[in-house]
Structures are given as C-alpha cells and as structure tokens.
Amino acid sequence: MSQESDPQRIAIVGGGWAGMAAAVRAVQAGHAVTVFEAARQFGGRARAVPLMLPDGRTVTVDNGQHILIGAYTECLRLMRVVGVNPDQALLRLPLALTFPDGSGLALPDWPAPWDAAAGILRARGWGWRDKWALLRTASAWQRAGFECDDQLSVAQLCAPLTPRLKDGFIEPLCVSALNTPMAQASARVFLRVLRDAMFGARGGSNLLLPRTDLGTLFPDSAARWLTQRGALMQLGARVTRLQHGARGWQIGGEHFDRVVIATSAPNAAQTLRESAQAAPDVVARAMRDWAGVAESLTHEAITTVYAQVTRDHPKPGPLLRAPMLALPSNAHAPAQFVFDRDAITPAAEPTRLLAFVVSTSHGPRDALAAGVTAQAQSQLGLRVQALATITDKRATFACTPSLRRPPAHIAPGLVAVGDYVDGPYPATLEGAVLSAAAAA
Numbered sequence: 265m266s267q268e269s270d271p272q273r274i275a276i277v278g279g280g281w282a283g284m285a286a287a288v289r290a291v292q293a294g295h296a297v298t299v300f301e302a303a304r305q306f307g308g309r310a311r312a313v314p315l316m317l318p319d320g321r322t323v324t325v326d327n328g329q330h331i332l333i334g335a336y337t338e339c340l341r342l343m344r345v346v347g348v349n350p351d352q353a354l355l356r357l358p359l360a361l362t363f364p365d366g367s368g369l370a371l372p373d374w375p376a377p378w379d380a381a382a383g384i385l386r387a388r389g390w391g392w393r394d395k396w397a398l399l400r401t402a403s404a405w406q407r408a409g410f411e412c413d414d415q416l417s418v419a420q421l422c423a424p425l426t427p428r429l430k431d432g433f434i435e436p437l438c439v440s441a442l443n444t445p446m447a448q449a450s451a452r453v454f455l456r457v458l459r460d461a462m463f464g465a466r467g468g469s470n471l472l473l474p475r476t477d478l479g480t481l482f483p484d485s486a487a488r489w490l491t492q493r494g495a496l497m498q499l500g501a502r503v504t505r506l507q508h509g510a511r512g513w514q515i516g517g518e519h520f521d522r523v524v525i526a527t528s529a530p531n532a533a534q535t536l537r538e539s540a541q542a543a544p545d546v547v548a549r550a551m552r553d554w555a556g557v558a559e560s561l562t563h564e565a566i567t568t569v570y571a572q573v574t575r576d577h578p579k580p581g582p583l584l585r586a587p588m589l590a591l592p593s594n595a596h597a598p599a600q601f602v603f604d605r606d607a608i609t610p611a612a613e614p615t616r617l618l619a620f621v622v623s624t625s626h627g628p629r630d631a632l633a634a635g636v637t638a639q640a641q642s643q644l645g646l647r648v649q650a651l652a653t654i655t656d657k658r659a660t661f662a663c664t665p666s667l668r669r670p671p672a673h674i675a676p677g678l679v680a681v682g683d684y685v686d687g688p689y690p691a692t693l694e695g696a697v698l699s700a701a702a703a704a
Contacts, residue, residue, distance in 0.1 A: 271295050272521040275513070277503045277535070280308020281693050282681040283526030284486040285342055285700035287495060290524075292345075293704070297495040299487075300515065302502035302527075305479065306487050309528070309659065310693060312477035315570055315652050317615060324477045327654050328568045329603055329619040331440065331588070333359075334470035335460040336694040338701060343482055346489040353476050355608050359462070359469040361436055361590050364643055365389070368590060369433055375466045377406070394426045398433070401425055410459035412451050415665045418442075421451035436590045436600050439623040442690045443564045443660040450665045456688050473587060475609045506539040508547050512677050524703060525680045528658060529670070532680060533558040550675040557670040561684060566659035567625035569599070569636040571648035573616040582607050583618065583646065591620075597639040598622045598632055618648060629653040660691030672703045679703045 272295045276287045279301030290297045305311055315325045332339060332354065340350050358379070362368035367389025371379040380402070384395050401424050405412075412421060422434050430446070438446040441457045461469045474481050487497050507514040512521045525532045533555035540548040540555075573583055587607040593600045599620035606614045620636045633650040640648045661669075661684045669686040672679050681699040689695035 273512075273519065274298075275300065275515055275518075275520040275523045276526055277515075277523065278308065278526030278682075279303075279306040279483060279487070279497075279499075280526060280682075280696065281310055281482060282683065282685075282696040282699050283308070283524070284483045284490075285338075285697040286524045286526060286681050286703060287490055288342060288345060288486055289700055289704045291490055291493050291495055297490065298518075298520070299490070299495065299497050300501040300503045301497075301499050304499050306483035306497075306499075307479045308483075309656055310478040311483070312479040313654070315617075317572065317617075317651070318649070321613075321615075323611075323615055323617070325570055325605075325617075325619070325652075326474075326478045326568075328566055328656055328659065329601075329621050330474060330478060330693065332472035332474070332693060333461050333468065334472060335464055335468035336472070336692075338697045339482070339694050342486070342697055346482065346485045348481060348485050350472070353474065353481055354472040355475055355587065356467075357471045357473065357587065359383070359471055360586060360588070361433060362388075362586060363432070363590050363592065364585070366585065367432070371462075371469055373467075373470075376468060377463045379466075379469065380462045389432070390428065394429050397425050398429055405455060405458070406463060410455040410463070412455060414450075414452050416451035417665055418446035418449040418451050418454045421454070422446065432590075439600055441692075442663040443566060443623050444663045444690075445624055448662065448664055450663050450667060450690075452665070453663050453688075453690050457690065471588065473603070473608045504535055504538055506535065506678070508539070508543045508675075522677045522679070525674070525678070526682060526700075529558040529561050529661065529682065529684045530658065532682070536674065547675045551678075554670050554674045554680070557668060558684070560668070561661045562664075563658040564623070564660050564662050565625045565655055565657045567598075567622040567629065567632050567653060567655040569620040569622070569633050569650055570652045570654075571618050571620060571633075571636060571640065571650045573618065574647045574649060575616075576647065583616065584644070591639065591643055593622075596635055597643065598625065598627075598635045599639055602640075602644070617651075618646075625655060629655055663690040672699065 274290045274295045276283045276299045358371045360370040369387045371383035442449045513523045536551040536555045540551040584604040601621040603619040605617040633653045640646045683691040683696040685699045
C-alpha cells in the first residue's frame with residue numbers, strides 16, 4: 265500500500281475498522297481500492313444496532329459499549345481525515361476508575377506523569393500503604409522502560425501491590441484494556457498500554473466516550489470519504505476464496521495487484537485454507553502456516569446489557585455520579601462497568617438507558633441480564649429493566665503471556681490487518697487501525 269510509481273489495484277476484504285483504515289491509507293497513496301464487506305453495513309465487530317425502548321422510540325446503540333483513550337492517536341487522526349471532529353464526536357474526560365461509593369482513582373487534567381501521581385495520592389478509599397505501594401511499583405516500571413519478561417502475567421507483575429489495589433484498580437484496568445483476567449493477562453502488553461496512556465503525552469489517559477454510534481464515528485464516514493474519491497464499496501459481498509495468478513490475485517475473476525485480508529482471525533484462516541488448495545506450493549504453504557497461527561488464538565467474550573431505569577426512580581438529574589463507573593464484580597454481579605447513556609449523548613427526551621459491560625463474560629445471556637439487574641439494585645440503588653443483551657463471543661483474543669500472533673505478511677501481495685495481527689496493542693480499536701499503518 266506504499267506509494268509507488270504506478271497505482272496498484274488493491275482489494276480490501278472486510279469493512280471493519282482495520283479494513284477501512286487500510287482502504288483510507290491506500291487511497292491516500294494513490295491506489296485504486298475495492299472494499300468487499302460480507303455484511304450489509306460497515307463496522308465489523310464495532311457497529312451500530314437499533315434498540316427499541318418500551319415507549320416505542322428507537323435509539324441507536326452499538327453492538328457493544330466501547331471506550332477510547334487519548335493515547336489512541338491513530339484512531340483520532342483517521343477520524344479527522346474522513347471528516348469526523350473528535351472533539352464533537354467524543355466526550356473527553358480525565359481518567360477515572362471510580363466506584364459507586366466514590367472510591368477509586370481519578371486523575372486531574374494535568375501533564376503526565378504528574379496527573380497519575382496526583383491521582384494516586386488523592387485516591388479515595390486507599391490507605392497510605394496502598395498509595396505508597398503503587399507509587400513505588402509504578403516508578404520501578406518507569407525506570408525499566410515499561411518492559412518486562414514476556415512470560416510474566418499481570419498478576420505476577422503486580423505481586424508487590426496490596427490486595428485492595430489488585431482488586432479495585434489493577435483487575436478492572438486489566439479487563440478493560442486487555443479483556444483478559446490479570447492472572448492470565450500479558451504483563452508486557454499491559455505495561456505498553458499503561459506507558460502510552462498514563463505516562464505519555466498530556467491527555468493520553470483521558471477517557472473518550474463515543475457520543476455517536478461507532479459506525480458514524482469512523483467506518484461509515486470512511487465509506488463516504490472513500491466513495492467520493494473513486495473507491496468501490498461492495499456490501500453483502502462475501503469473499504471465501506482468493507486465486508493466485510502470475511500477475512497477482514483474483515477475487516471472483518477480477519484481478520488485483522494486492523489483497524488485504526481484514527476479517528476476523530477465524531474467517532481469515534478459513535479463507536486462506538480454502539484458497540491454498542489451488543495455490544502454488546510455496547504460496548499454499550505460507551497460507552497454511554499463517555492460518556495455523558491465527559487458529560491457535562483463543563478468544564474472550566464481551567457482553568453488553570442495555571437496561572432502562574424504571575420510571576418509579578425518583579432521583580432527578582444524572583442517574584450515576586459520573587458518565588462511567590467501575591463496579592465490584594463477582595459470580596452474582598457480572599458487570600465491571602456501567603455507562604450513563606444520557607450523560608454521554610444527551611437526548612431531547614431522556615432515555616434513562618444504562619449500558620452494563622461484562623468483560624470476559626461467561627454463561628447464558630438471560631443469566632447475565634438477571635445478574636446485572638440485581639447488581640443495579642444492590643450496587644447503584646436503581647431498578648432497571650434489561651432491554652437487550654448483546655454478546656460477542658469472539659470479541660477479543662485472549663492476551664496471554666508469550667502469545668504468538670499472526671504477522672501482517674502472508675505471501676507476496678497478500679497481507680492481513682486486524683486487532684489480532686502482531687503488534688504492540690491488545691485487541692482494541694487502536695490496535696486494529698495501527699495494523700493498517702503497519703501493513704502500509
């Protein structure tokens with residue numbers, strides 16, 4: 265996708281965040297682009313869905329509540345490229361991992377790392393032993409350049425911290441960033457995220473909460489931008505086989521100089537195994553090797569329960585003390601976070617809609633919805649009615665120590681992009697779009 269003397273014909277298979285980022289970069293480099301998307305809408309696993317409220321109104325939500333942070337510079341850059349103003353589309357807040365009782369960490373809007381130091385010293389519900397342990401340990405991480413043994417788990421990395429810090433800070437931070445429990449999560453990747461977010465540029469740790477649906481935030485806006493510049497956008501076009509030829513690749517009999525696979529790891533592996541059957545030996549072997557690595561990834565689910573606070577709730581104003589709160593979670597209280605949708609995206613008539621996020625979720629959806637309903641009553645003092653429970657069974661790969669991820673390069677003229685492709689970040693929107701930058 266780099267700039268070359270002659271424009272290339274490039275096929276992008278998959279219209280999620282990674283695929284659309286790759287398409288934007290290719291068009292900017294002067295190439296002719298065709299995007300093939302199997303679904304009837306762009307966005308992949310981060311897309312908009314309609315939700316009907318009990319009063320008959322329909323609101324647009326996402327197939328899962330997402331958070332961006334200020335350190336996601338590539339996401340923010342691409343939004344601006346395709347005409348989205350992040351200052352309007354995102355609610356920016358200083359990082360806060362606070363609980364319903366007000367305890368937890370809240371950073372001031374100061375330059376890094378002074379914001380982190382001040383937040384630790386001011387943290388409510390933490391004793392001086394907790395604060396000193398975190399300051400001392402974080403300083404050691406910084407002196408080590410935020411590097412550690414690739415075999416370490418987050419739990420092992422954070423062994424010097426107190427139980428209160430592990431349960432009330434590290435665990436929710438780890439599951440929100442890596443969607444993997446700290447006992448199984450990669451310490452090396454965790455430190456990379458921590459470095460960029462809390463010890464990087466000013467505002468890197470800020471929470472960015474989408475005021476609009478994720479499709480509008482980038483993929484749909486990118487599709488319009490690409491169409492205006494001559495790219496071909498094909499929805500409902502599932503690609504199951506690539507044909508290798510002397511001049512490049514063919515999809516459905518159409519020739520392309522290069523192909524970018526931008527589907528999920530399981531779908532990409534299946535496509536490559538099917539395509540390898542008719543490919544030359546060297547190319548077929550490369551396809552199968554790549555597919556084998558992709559198939560070795562294990563995945564974690566994320567469930568979002570959209571619930572409406574009942575009308576008998578007497579409290580005026582915001583439903584929560586902040587637009588986003590961390591929640592104590594256990595087997596009977598599954599959600600780790602809750603979002604006040606009206607505080608993030610004000611409506612002419614309040615929706616009283618909350619989004620409860622269950623990372624690394626397990627069990628049937630009905631049981632998760634019932635658990636969240638009870639959790640809202642016990643932890644927030646709110647009676648809610650669950651309206652929709654959306655589970656993405658393969659929301660992220662399990663970001664474990666010493667994990668081998670598939671590389672961007674598959675074979676000559678054939679590359680992969682996606683949040684699971686080898687890179688510095690876990691399975692996040694920033695990881696997805698960074699993979700497109702790496703492929704370029």
